[in-house]
Amino acid sequence: MKNKKNELTKNQKIVLDCIQKSNKPVKAYSILSNVSKKGLKAPPQVYRALEKLIEVGEVHKIESLNSFVACNSKCIEPNGTIFSICKSCDQTTEVSNVALAKFLSDFKDMNGTQFSGFNLELFGTCKSCKT
Amino acid sequence: MKNKKNELTKNQKIVLDCIQKSNKPVKAYSILSNVSKKGLKAPPQVYRALEKLIEVGEVHKIESLNSFVACNSKCIEPNGTIFSICKSCDQTTEVSNVALAKFLSDFKDMNGTQFSGFNLELFGTCKSCKT
């Protein structure tokens, strides 16, 4: 069942706020230490908020970094994520490329069945790390 | 520097063999318990073998499952991996689709720079889980 106004709860807001304020993917325990002053003192509190935020699409997990980012653009693809990740500094940005998103969404398996979701992580070197 | 014959070492062979015998991605600690009878008794022994096997391309890590699979096909793409993962049973297969691989390899960032690598995980429901 939903929240009355379909809004995020206190803890979920606190965690989301923390993630949004970072310009890089954040690790769960880093979130935990950042929000401990706001009353979230144990891992489950953070992980539960993360789970919900991911479910509603406000947050994505960067699997290869075990880290979390806020959804910036309002994703162009509801069933998939595309990230560009700097191998050197972990700076990560959500890639909004219509052609790529469409290619992936439309992609079918050998039996012609469409996949229900995808996650693409592109690795490279970011601008600041190149110089 | 390489091994004399450019071969895998004993521990690397043991770990690779264990992964190849599985029809699903295997977790590091599952490998550990499977190979303990062959003398690998501590996590670092497994993780070091995995690191090398990944480096030489014999094994890939499935990030969203924290698990490892053997490279079956000899990948069509040297710099990227594409997996199809069953959401229900974790059955995973490496996808060898030339068009998709080419699309991803050729994909460029906003500045026109090619990425150096990619990992794509496609989620769906496998044949046996559908029935």
Place this chain on the structure above:
DNA sequence: AATAATTTGTTATATTATAACACTATCTTC
């Protein structure tokens, strides 16, 4: 208000992964 569902706070513990160090084996080159 009574019930149901969700969220919270908390403790404990499971799971995944690496640091550090002493030692051994192999490779290189002279």
Place this chain on the structure above:
DNA sequence: GAAGATAGTGTTATAATATAACAAATTATT
């Protein structure tokens, strides 16, 4: 084939990531 370099091994300890389980509090529904 000895000396130094490189890579792999065995081991202990611990770091980092994530979840189970349960009681209490909050919010929504009737």
